[in-house]
Amino acid sequence: MHPFAYTRVSDVATAVEEVASDPGSEFLAGGTTEVDMLRVGVARPRRVVDINALPISRIEEGDGGVRLGGLARMSDVAAHPVVRERYPVLAQALEKGASPQLRNMATIGGNLMQRVRCAYFRDGGAACNKRVPGSGCAAVGGVNRGHAVLGTSEHCIAAHPSDAAVALTALDAVVRLRGPDGERSVPVDDFFLLPGDTPEREHPVGHGELITAVDVPPVPAARTSVYLKVRDRESYEFALASAAVVLRVEDGMVAEARIGLGGVATKPWRAREAEGALVGAPAEGASYELAAVREMQGAVPRGMNAFKVELAERTVVRALHMAAERQGGAR
Ligand SMILES: Cc1cc2nc3c(=O)[nH]c(=O)nc-3n(C[C@H](O)[C@H](O)[C@H](O)COP(=O)(O)OP(=O)(O)OC[C@H]3O[C@@H](n4cnc5c(N)ncnc54)[C@H](O)[C@@H]3O)c2cc1C
Structure with a gap:
């Protein structure tokens, strides 16, 4: 393994200063991604700066929403009563990620900064524009069953x-x-960049910028929200397709819809085409199917991952039915 120095810091200003002033240094939180990256040689920092002692792990209610500290553990966020009551979609998404042991270590900040699971990215001998810009993308014509279509x-x-x-x-x-x-502050939807010509750049974050918190605003309709994750096995597996759905139905019509898609896109995907098709439509299966198809119209399948287009559509439709049923507004 590549040798590196280890520093432990206890205040936010020092953490930022230590990493920002040294291009060869990286933050270390729960270590559940970073240590893997060190082991396979994809991360080769001169120094890791352990931020676990920083006072940014609290989960606090405020202004009708909740603030999740950058070091709040996935398990603590999932178990928090305010998160469970107001944002079940988030509690469910967290509980369906990784394993209990990993969730006890992994942090919210680290979760947002985790690296992709593409086998070619993690294999130092393979072509990967994300790891070595300009080297090509072995996944495009390779084993791409788990890869994105959006x-x-x-x-x-x-x-x-x-x-x-x-x-x-x-x-x-x-x-x-x-x-x-x-x-x-950066809205989550802008926090993840599309690969375009620069897949090595994943976030609009400068070297040494620290995630101190994630603010979740009040979303009253989220009390009946749903996260549906479809994967090869029912636990300890990444999504083939997933849907986060917040739905508000009034008098049988969709009054509000917020949909996120996972497993099928190069970034956490806000399904705005589907949302636009749903609002004002009857809350019934035909509307859900139309919305899902509309969202996936822009999909670009590449061989082995072609099944994800229909899988994503079915995942969205089922999650919409589940959310409508939870609200008691289903037809
Ligand atoms: C076997 C396995 C299965 C998994 N399954 C899933 C899954 O199903 N779903 C899922 O969502 N995730 C899954 N994960 C990923 C897991 O959720 C992440 O590894 C974890 O959330 C990363 O958090 P961490 O605190 O351990 O980050 P670390 O590993 O410590 O850091 C990850 C990256 O984030 C940076 N970083 C960490 N904290 C901050 C901060 N506050 N500010 C700025 N940069 C920071 C680090 O420098 C590093 O680059 C899985 C991981 C493993 C190993």
């Missing part, structure tokens, strides 16, 4: 792996960052 480019088709980020996208959450130039 938001891809000829340079990268890796699917984004996070479940929590899909729920946070549907909830219009906001990422709070602290960097050498101060604090700023």
